[in-house]
Amino acid sequence: MNILNTIRNALKAAGLDIGSGSLRGVRDNIRSALASSGLGREPRTQADQALDRVAAPGQFVRRTHSTAVGSRDHWLYIPACQAGQRAKPLPLVVMLHGCTQSADDFAVGTQMNRLADQHGFLVLYPEQAASANAARCWNWFRAEDQVRQGGEPELIVGMVQAVVAEHGVDPQRIFVAGLSAGAAMAVILGETYPEWFAAVGAHSGLPYAAAHDIPSAMAAMKGRPVMGHAHLPGTAHDPRRPATQAVPVIVFHGDRDHTVQPGNGAQIAEQAVRAHARKAGASGLTTVTEQGSSGTRRHTRTLHTDASGRPCVEVWTLHGAGHAWSGGDAAGSFTDRDGPNASVEMLRFFLAQTHAPS
DSSP, X not given: OOHHHHHHHHHHHHTOOOSSSOGGGGHHHHHHHHHHTTOOXXXXXXXXXXXXXXXXXXXXXXXXXXXXXXXXXXXXXXXXXXHHHHXXXXXXXXXXXXXXXXXXXXXXXXXXXXXXXXXXXXXXXXXXXXXXXXXXXXXXXXXXXXXXXXXXXXXHHHHHHHHHHHHTOOXXXXXXXXXXXXXXXXXXXXXXXXXXOSEEEEESOOOTXXXXXXXXXXXXXXXXXXXXXXXXXXXXXXXXXXXXXXXXXXEEEETTOSSSOTHHHHHHHHHHHHHHHHHHGGGOOEEEEEEEEETTEEEEEEEXXXXXXXXXXXXXXXXXXXXXXXXXXXXXXXXXXXXXXXXXXXXXXXXXXXXOOO
């Protein structure tokens, strides 16, 4: 069992609540709850390690957002900012977890809260409900959740709007990133709400409109043709539903990913490059590819920039990596400690976007 779920269940059994405030502030209660639940010394040690990773100096607040579209819980990380940072609107990074994950699990694995304290930005973690998807996947494969109104994109943007209204977020520096199903939904948000998101980060995800139901989703994940077509519907190969919005995108994908085949990451990049090329017109895009390594993991990095030098599309192919967040913390699920730190690199790409969203 994931250690954070162990903590939550132990607290619930003891009548304790960590729904809001700093996790660091309830550590003693957690230790007592774990002890009273019969968990021994080793689980307590694991719990302390997990808390050390997620309970950065700021506040981690759990809330519920309800609209006519539906209701979802979400976590908001409010960083411990310096006085100078608080004097100006802060950026916001929206983090969408993958299937079977939770918001707090994703926070631990990506360590985005730590980066928020270092650089001064808010982090919003929407959480999928089991009632909406039994595996807690974002429903990226349903037609009604690939459009602007009436589905999960509208629900997630509603959470963003609430955070902006309450915390005075910089509207030109709102970004969204995700893993797997969360990455696929992040791509959808960039396409359906380009005025809200200045950039998209997709780790081990799928391109816009890659599927329309569960069977086509499974085929898309495996990189197989769908319904007799030579290419996946909704990709740049199939003009029926292309991505049209020139939103900057950074893509991470392992070339040994057997859950979501790496061709999907390439298709995300291809959709984005085509959209940006149309916007650039005659000036076109400049492409540079480099090889590198981090720890024991080799990677290929390809960067597409516009005439002004602004990064438009950046692609990291992780050689030998599977379906996991690169450079992530082992206390979270679906993480790979080897390789470049995807959180750090995505944040760098995000903060380099100095223009308003398209």
